[in-house]
Amino acid sequence: MRYILICIVLLIKGFYLFSQENSKIIFSSPLGIPLNVTGNFAELRNNHFHAGIDFSTKAQEGYRVYSIADGTITRIKVSPYGYGKAIYIDHPNGYTSVYAHLISFGDSLDRIIKDIQYKNREFSIDSVFSPGFTVKKGQVIGLSGNTGTSYGPHLHFEIRETETEFPVNPQLFEFGIQDTIKPVPHKIFFYPLESNSTVNGKNERISFSLEKKDRKFIIKKDRKNPVDEIIVSGKTGIGITVSDFYTDKSNSSGIYRIRMLLDSVFVYGFTMKQFSFDDTRYLNSHIDYAENVKSGTRIHKLFREPGNRLNIYDNKMTNGVLDFDQAGNHKLDILIEDINGNFSVVNVDLTAKTPVGQIIERSCEKVIPSGSKEIFEKDGIRVVFFPESLYDTLRLEYTLSSGAKFLSPVYKIHNRYTAIHKAIEVSIHLDKKHHDLYDKLVVVRYNNEKSPVSIGGSVKSHTITAKSLNFGYFSVMADTIAPVIKPLNIFEGAKFVKDNKIEIKITDNLSGIRSFTGTIDGKWVLFEYLPAKEKIIYNFDANLLKTGNKHELLLQVFDERLNRAEYKVSFYY
Incomplete structure (x- = not known):
């Protein structure tokens, strides 16, 4: 009987709403193969909800990706992180479709994007086009890939409200995705x-x-x-x-x-x-x-x-x-x-049963209420909590210790099992004897089982300040070591042909890679950055480089504390 009553509640509150939520708008498929869902809308991910649907591309790159409706390409983004190569199409019905982790945008758009990259001398771009490029429903707009923060070939697909940019569950529209299995x-x-x-x-x-x-x-x-x-x-x-x-x-x-x-x-x-x-x-x-x-x-x-x-x-x-x-x-x-x-x-x-006893609060260093700006200051560290930093009142844990490899005491600010929403501000007073290293200093955060991770920071009035989205142990270190450049397939006198590429590994010990610049024969060239693989790639372009000649590559890599590494090599193409 109880199950039947629950089913009635579902019918009244659930299925009716479900039928209302299904839009009458019908989009076509973004792929020419059967849609196999490998990740759906609002899945629980690290620090975020999944904003779209992931469709399998059978562990392969290069499947044609189609516009789901008539519209206008208004934005193209290229990044070594996140969505990688992504295309945004505004549709007349008030929605925007997004196609991410692409390997390419098609010949004409690829050329436009490359021109922008060379003009800006930057791999990463986020270009908004007005009035944009008109596309038709079912038109090929790119090829599926594995770019950005992606751990295998697939198409990440989104539908957003154009006005608010809110991602909307794509399955509220009709894509013919079948499911008969109960949670x-x-x-x-x-x-x-x-x-x-x-x-x-x-x-x-x-x-x-x-x-x-x-x-x-x-x-x-x-x-x-x-x-x-x-x-x-x-x-x-x-x-x-x-x-x-x-x-x-x-x-x-x-x-x-x-x-x-x-x-x-x-x-x-x-x-x-x-x-x-x-x-x-x-x-x-x-x-x-x-x-x-x-x-x-x-x-x-x-x-x-x-x-x-x-x-x-x-x-x-x-x-x-x-x-x-x-x-x-x-x-x-x-x-x-x-x-x-x-x-x-x-x-x-x-x-x-009726509760027994009074509510007793456990001891702590300081009570930090959520919803207001609060400051904790002690032993040379200052931590600023902003109104949106915490989800609930925090009973702050704090300890002070030392570490031989650090240039300040080690401060334990609460524990890593409590979430931070808006970053806290951590300021650590510096010993003046380290003044000559001020431009190389970083705030590091770590937990007992992990190596220190730089969270950056800027120095002012003998204090270094950085933002952190996590609690843990905080201290100060100096980064005086240049990045490491490791050629993977290039060496002095190497010979390359048209479809070859140059691959080089770049790493840094602490503060992280800030930037890199590659030139061939003194002219800037486009290297694609793959941070997950700690690698940069140059794809040869016969329109930009003369064949049959000897060329010189110069690569410079900087970390966040402006330590520089340089690599020179001559090759033939």
Whole structure:
């Protein structure tokens, strides 16, 4: 009976909305092969929600990519990071389509882009065109690739609202993507949110595995979990892990909608219809961030912190926190849906008891409330928290230590299991005896098991200041070592032919690569940067370089502290 009532709720609140959300706009496919989804909209990624759909290109580059409708190419972007080579098409219906990680844009556009790169003497460009280049529905606009921050050939595809640039779930439109598989919940988590809150007598997070029984998911009872009931007391949060699969696909995808009911009353929910790029980092508040750092597991928290301003939540009047302040029995239901209307239901029976004892706050160095500018200053370090730096009140952890390889004390500012939204500002007072190194200094952050990572910084009045998006250990180091240039396929007297390319590896020990410049016979040439492979590539262009001659390559590489490396070599082409 309980399952039937839940289904009625779904029919009233879910399927009706689903039918309304499906746009009557029909776009054509961006690929000429069957659409195989390898990553869907709003999947939980590191520090962001996935803004589109990833389509498989069968582990190959070079598939033709088509415009999904008539429109105008208004923007082309080339970057060694992010979307790599990407094209943006505005359509008359108020939407913009985006095609990313391309290997090329087609001959005519490639020539235009190369001209811009040579004019700017820069590989990375972000060009906006007005009035733009007109394209027709089904017209080839480029070839699929693996450029930018991509870990295998595929097409990253987006639909955005042109006016707001908000990414919209592409499956709200008709692309013929089939899916008949229901989402699968794996574990449910209970979070005691105050010192007098408990779950089965413990003031710590407790998880329970789920199993399917009949048509619903319930708490799985086994040797690891022999409990007969779940007893809750005080303010409690709920979390859940879920996987979902498309028909005949092996990789898990993100969830479209989750709703939570307590005693048949809706208390919390979210729908992944669209979001703002400005808000995407709020993912770190939406999930259990600490668990993600520890194990890589991404838990949907079904309660919201004060500093979480995401617009995906169905009822912003409630924060999802369940307050069990009186004894009684309760029924908790969680409804999980994918965008094709497949759904699963989790049923959990709870026994509530009145909280015992007063709320006791644990000791800390300083209480940092969210939503306001706060400053922590001690022992030569100054940390500025901005109004949007924290999702909730922080009970700051702090220690001071020393390290032989550092030029300042080592400051532990809280721990890496707490997320930062807007970067904090870290300032460290410098010892004047290091004055001669001031232009080489960087702030470094590290954790016990990792090497120091530079976060940059600028020096003023014997203080170095940098921004950080993570807590951890902070100190100061000097970078006086030049980058390393390692030729991979070029050497003195090497011979190249038309379709060859020059490949060179460039690395840096601390502050990171800032820039590089390559010239052949004194003229600037375009090297493509592949930071994931620590490599730069020059593709020979017969229009720019005379064949049958001896040429001289000069490569200069600078790191962020302007240490310079240089490589000269003569070759034949």
